Amino acid sequence: MRRPGALPRPLVTALAVADGRCYRHCREPLTERAVRSPLPGLWRVGVCPGGVVSVTSYAEWTSGNPTARVRAALRRWSRPPGLVRSRDLRLATRHGPELGRPAERFLARQKLPVGVRVVYWRVYPSRAKDGTERRLFACFRSGHPRPVFFRADPARPGWACPACAARRRR
Ligand SMILES: [Zn+2]
Numbered sequence: 001m002r003r004p005g006a007l008p009r010p011l012v013t014a015l016a017v018a019d020g021r022c023y024r025h026c027r028e029p030l031t032e033r034a035v036r037s038p039l040p041g042l043w044r045v046g047v048c049p050g051g052v053v054s055v056t057s058y059a060e061w062t063s064g065n066p067t068a069r070v071r072a073a074l075r076r077w078s079r080p081p082g083l084v085r086s087r088d089l090r091l092a093t094r095h096g097p098e099l100g101r102p103a104e105r106f107l108a109r110q111k112l113p114v115g116v117r118v119v120y121w122r123v124y125p126s127r128a129k130d131g132t133e134r135r136l137f138a139c140f141r142s143g144h145p146r147p148v149f150f151r152a153d154p155a156r157p158g159w160a161c162p163a164c165a166a167r168r169r170r
Protein backbone atom coordinates (compact mmCIF):
# COMPACT_ATOMS: atom_id res chain seq x y z
CA MET A 1 0.00 0.00 0.00
CA ARG A 2 1.24 3.39 -0.99
CA ARG A 3 0.71 6.26 1.45
CA PRO A 4 -1.39 9.13 0.03
CA GLY A 5 1.00 11.62 -1.48
CA ALA A 6 3.90 9.17 -1.74
CA LEU A 7 5.54 9.10 -5.14
CA PRO A 8 4.82 6.02 -7.27
CA ARG A 9 7.93 4.25 -8.58
CA PRO A 10 7.97 5.76 -12.13
CA LEU A 11 7.90 9.24 -10.64
CA VAL A 12 10.64 8.51 -8.10
CA THR A 13 12.83 7.31 -10.96
CA ALA A 14 12.05 10.37 -13.08
CA LEU A 15 12.76 12.83 -10.28
CA ALA A 16 15.98 11.09 -9.29
CA VAL A 17 17.72 12.24 -12.45
CA ALA A 18 20.25 14.57 -10.96
CA ASP A 19 21.50 17.19 -13.38
CA GLY A 20 21.96 19.90 -10.81
CA ARG A 21 25.11 21.90 -10.29
CA CYS A 22 26.10 23.92 -7.26
CA TYR A 23 24.36 27.25 -7.65
CA ARG A 24 26.34 30.47 -7.11
CA HIS A 25 29.24 28.66 -5.43
CA CYS A 26 31.48 26.14 -7.24
CA ARG A 27 29.29 24.98 -10.17
CA GLU A 28 30.33 21.38 -9.44
CA PRO A 29 27.77 18.54 -9.82
CA LEU A 30 25.59 17.94 -6.78
CA THR A 31 25.31 14.75 -4.79
CA GLU A 32 21.79 14.00 -3.65
CA ARG A 33 21.14 12.93 -0.09
CA ALA A 34 17.78 11.38 0.74
CA VAL A 35 16.02 12.18 4.00
CA ARG A 36 13.43 10.05 5.75
CA SER A 37 10.62 11.97 7.39
CA PRO A 38 7.03 11.49 8.55
CA LEU A 39 5.87 13.26 5.37
CA PRO A 40 4.84 10.91 2.54
CA GLY A 41 6.86 12.59 -0.23
CA LEU A 42 10.46 12.45 -1.35
CA TRP A 43 13.16 14.70 0.14
CA ARG A 44 16.44 15.38 -1.63
CA VAL A 45 19.28 17.53 -0.37
CA GLY A 46 21.67 18.59 -3.13
CA VAL A 47 25.19 18.95 -1.71
CA CYS A 48 28.32 20.03 -3.61
CA PRO A 49 31.81 18.53 -3.14
CA GLY A 50 32.60 21.38 -0.72
CA GLY A 51 29.66 20.40 1.47
CA VAL A 52 27.54 23.44 0.63
CA VAL A 53 23.82 22.72 0.33
CA SER A 54 22.71 24.14 -2.99
CA VAL A 55 19.07 23.13 -2.96
CA THR A 56 16.70 21.03 -0.88
CA SER A 57 13.56 19.70 -2.50
CA TYR A 58 10.46 17.87 -1.40
CA ALA A 59 8.26 16.16 -4.01
CA GLU A 60 4.78 14.90 -3.32
CA TRP A 61 2.17 13.36 -5.61
CA THR A 62 -0.74 15.62 -4.83
CA SER A 63 -2.92 18.39 -6.16
CA GLY A 64 -2.60 20.13 -2.79
CA ASN A 65 0.11 22.48 -1.61
CA PRO A 66 2.63 20.89 0.77
CA THR A 67 4.57 24.15 1.36
CA ALA A 68 3.36 24.73 4.95
CA ARG A 69 4.31 21.18 6.02
CA VAL A 70 7.67 21.48 4.29
CA ARG A 71 8.38 24.79 6.02
CA ALA A 72 7.46 23.31 9.42
CA ALA A 73 9.73 20.28 8.89
CA LEU A 74 12.68 22.38 7.70
CA ARG A 75 12.29 24.70 10.70
CA ARG A 76 12.47 21.72 13.04
CA TRP A 77 15.70 20.63 11.35
CA SER A 78 17.40 24.07 11.15
CA ARG A 79 19.59 25.87 13.68
CA PRO A 80 18.21 28.44 14.16
CA PRO A 81 14.69 27.72 12.84
CA GLY A 82 14.58 31.29 11.46
CA LEU A 83 17.00 30.12 8.77
CA VAL A 84 13.91 28.93 6.88
CA ARG A 85 12.23 31.98 5.40
CA SER A 86 8.99 31.72 3.45
CA ARG A 87 10.41 33.70 0.53
CA ASP A 88 13.16 31.10 0.02
CA LEU A 89 10.57 28.34 -0.55
CA ARG A 90 9.24 27.94 -4.07
CA LEU A 91 6.44 25.63 -5.20
CA ALA A 92 6.51 24.11 -8.69
CA THR A 93 4.23 21.65 -10.43
CA ARG A 94 6.04 19.12 -12.58
CA HIS A 95 4.20 17.67 -15.55
CA GLY A 96 4.62 14.53 -17.63
CA PRO A 97 6.69 15.76 -20.60
CA GLU A 98 9.46 17.27 -18.49
CA LEU A 99 9.72 14.10 -16.39
CA GLY A 100 10.49 11.83 -19.34
CA ARG A 101 8.56 9.18 -21.26
CA PRO A 102 8.00 6.52 -18.54
CA ALA A 103 6.66 9.10 -16.08
CA GLU A 104 4.58 10.76 -18.80
CA ARG A 105 2.99 7.42 -19.75
CA PHE A 106 2.33 6.66 -16.09
CA LEU A 107 0.67 10.03 -15.46
CA ALA A 108 -1.44 9.69 -18.63
CA ARG A 109 -2.93 6.44 -17.27
CA GLN A 110 -4.13 8.08 -14.05
CA LYS A 111 -7.83 8.82 -13.73
CA LEU A 112 -7.33 11.91 -11.63
CA PRO A 113 -5.24 14.83 -12.84
CA VAL A 114 -2.83 14.75 -9.95
CA GLY A 115 0.48 16.44 -10.56
CA VAL A 116 3.81 16.23 -8.85
CA ARG A 117 4.28 19.17 -6.53
CA VAL A 118 7.84 20.05 -5.68
CA VAL A 119 8.83 22.55 -3.01
CA TYR A 120 12.37 23.93 -3.45
CA TRP A 121 14.33 25.56 -0.64
CA ARG A 122 17.37 27.65 -1.45
CA VAL A 123 19.34 29.67 1.06
CA TYR A 124 21.37 32.40 -0.58
CA PRO A 125 24.86 33.25 0.64
CA SER A 126 25.05 35.92 3.31
CA ARG A 127 27.68 37.73 5.37
CA ALA A 128 28.30 37.46 9.09
CA LYS A 129 28.77 40.68 11.11
CA ASP A 130 32.56 40.39 10.71
CA GLY A 131 32.17 40.15 6.93
CA THR A 132 32.90 36.46 6.50
CA GLU A 133 30.79 34.51 4.06
CA ARG A 134 28.00 32.25 5.29
CA ARG A 135 26.69 29.27 3.33
CA LEU A 136 24.15 26.59 4.13
CA PHE A 137 25.49 23.23 5.29
CA ALA A 138 23.74 20.08 6.48
CA CYS A 139 25.03 17.53 8.95
CA PHE A 140 23.92 13.97 8.26
CA ARG A 141 25.79 12.26 11.09
CA SER A 142 23.97 9.22 12.34
CA GLY A 143 23.52 10.76 15.80
CA HIS A 144 20.80 13.02 14.38
CA PRO A 145 17.40 11.58 13.52
CA ARG A 146 17.18 14.12 10.65
CA PRO A 147 19.69 16.36 8.90
CA VAL A 148 20.72 19.49 10.78
CA PHE A 149 20.82 22.60 8.58
CA PHE A 150 23.04 25.51 9.64
CA ARG A 151 25.10 28.34 8.19
CA ALA A 152 28.88 28.35 8.31
CA ASP A 153 31.95 29.87 6.69
CA PRO A 154 32.80 27.72 3.61
CA ALA A 155 36.45 28.82 3.70
CA ARG A 156 37.08 27.51 7.19
CA PRO A 157 37.77 23.80 7.32
CA GLY A 158 36.35 21.82 10.18
CA TRP A 159 33.03 23.63 10.25
CA ALA A 160 30.95 22.45 13.15
CA CYS A 161 27.35 21.35 13.26
CA PRO A 162 25.63 23.10 16.22
CA ALA A 163 23.85 19.90 17.25
CA CYS A 164 27.10 17.88 17.25
CA ALA A 165 28.87 20.70 19.13
CA ALA A 166 26.14 20.75 21.80
CA ARG A 167 26.50 17.02 22.26
CA ARG A 168 30.28 17.29 22.67
CA ARG A 169 29.85 19.93 25.39
CA ARG A 170 27.58 17.69 27.44
ZN1 LIG B 1 29.63 24.37 -4.28
Ligand SMILES: [Zn+2]
Binding pocket: 139, 140, 141, 144, 148, 161, 162, 163, 164, 165
Ligand atom coordinates in the same frame (compact mmCIF):
# COMPACT_ATOMS: atom_id res chain seq x y z
ZN1 LIG C 1 25.82 17.17 13.45
